[in-house]
Amino acid sequence: MTPTQQVKRAALDIGFDAVAIARAEPLVEEMKQYQEWLQRGYHGSMAYMERNPEARGDVRHILPEAASVIVVARNYYTPFQHEKGQVGKIARYAWGDDYHVVIPPMLDALSSAVAEIVPGSTSRRYIDTGPVLERQWAVRSGLGWQGKNGNILRRDMGSWFFIGVVITTAAFDADEPMEDFCGTCTACIDSCPTSAIVQPTVVDSTKCISYWTIETKGNVEFPLPIAEHLDGWLFGCDVCQDVCPWNRFETPTTEDRFLPRNDEVALYPTDILTLQPDQFVERFRHSPLKRPKLDGLKRTADYLVTPAKVMPSKDD
Template identity: 40%
Template sequence: MTSKLKYSEMIKAEAKRLGFLDCGISKATFLEEEAPRLEEWLKRGYQGEMKWMENHIDKRLDPRKLVDGAKSVVSVILNYYPEETQKHPDAPKIAKYAYGEDYHFVIKRKLKELTEFIQTEIGEVSGRAFTDSAPVMDRAWAERSGLGWTGKHSLLLSKGTGSFYLIGELILDLDLEDDTPVADHCGSCTKCIDACPTNAIVAPKLVDGSKCISYLTIELKDQISPSFKDQMEGWAFGCDICQDVCPWNRFSKPTKVEEFSPHPEMLDMNKQDWQEITEDVFRKVFKKSAVKRAKYAGLKQNIDFLKPTY
């Protein structure tokens, strides 16, 4: 066994021990196929007000510009699928990834442990950890490392586990054994495209971010346009519609990551509880959640916008 293969297997085994659903490796190189797609996506204005998507394009497409001497991208995925969901069907809905602790912190902690393992067991290795917080194309690297394929909703999909997981990376100056991408298994299915109430999925694997409910309820800082009034389907923070209808998600299993356990009060909140939510309740229920990104005023604005459509 070569040292590349040996180290790769060690890293994957440790990643799974730390609770990651899976781990894959790809060569740190320029994302040649993604470059024209990203350029076209930005040209069409699909980023909406997410102007940060227009920054650091060179780093977004080449990890060697983020980490000196980068040779490998170690991608990991972490399951967040909850055992229980919100109990009241007429209550404003929160995306499942935001039920528990903010995934940025959870994944970063685990990646820090993985980095320490690598440096202890392999030697002097430099690199950086990322999870949706820097100019890194997470899905592209996860796809290259064989963790899944890009579904028509533009999210990463796996035959065995669906899409309810989050992605993180270690970009390292360590030469490792590359994995092989997997085949696309969406076939002729268009359930995600058909189900999107705002028609944000404009073509297979192409999403107009400015129409996506997740964008409207999280990234958009202005008032949501009245044109979306009857299209929100009760979502107050994020949206899971395209994932909920995906046939591959019938294989989703509840996460074992304790940090993703939802606050029990949140699951029990009914329509009236949400409409009358106070800042104190918001701080208590979403103390560690990604919902804090919207802040109390933003979440309240989203809930008020839904009236009387839920």
């Protein structure tokens, strides 16, 4: 096997479901689009997304001798569904253990494999934790195409997968970008409850339920259009992925840690409102639901149990 075939074999043996490789070249066109997205304020209060533009545009600012970017996917689909009209829904990616806990050891194992295949090489791994444009690298490498909902899609896995990246000085053969199979479909754009997909592949976070329920602090109130269209979501939102035709035939993950904790794909908002801090810490250890903190979850739960809170008063 060639070194490229060996590293791809290693990625699959470690447990990744797909792997593709790009040359570690500057993301010139991608950065232009990213900067425009920032300039329009579509990142909302996520100021960290403005930091380190040099590294985002060129991974050689992270690893000067970088030659390749290995991009991997790990399926998190489990065969459970929300019930119609369910309130307190959790986005699918957050049903099990946090990917920030599950995936890094796999990326470390891949980095070690690279060092064995190409002695003397060095690598850095990322999964949503540094100034690396994972989605753009997924497109560059041909891991998938970017759907109109902004997510990376594959015909064999839909979009229910995490993306990890290993930047390495080892030079491997690069793959070709994947064809875009969205075609004339606009199901995600048409179904978004808050019209957050402002043009194909472009999501305005400040209109997105996921952003408000996950990324904003508990003392931040939701704008009326968000509060009125929460559609039962307590943490995140999967509407634009649930309607995607490529997500109809997903194969369940082999990672048990992505199974819903306690078989729960939703939580009763009233239970959240009475949760004590020590119970929160215990219950959501290694869970993505820790991110908005207890007061953030309670804030969203409050909107779900008090729809009147978002209705204009008679005096308005």
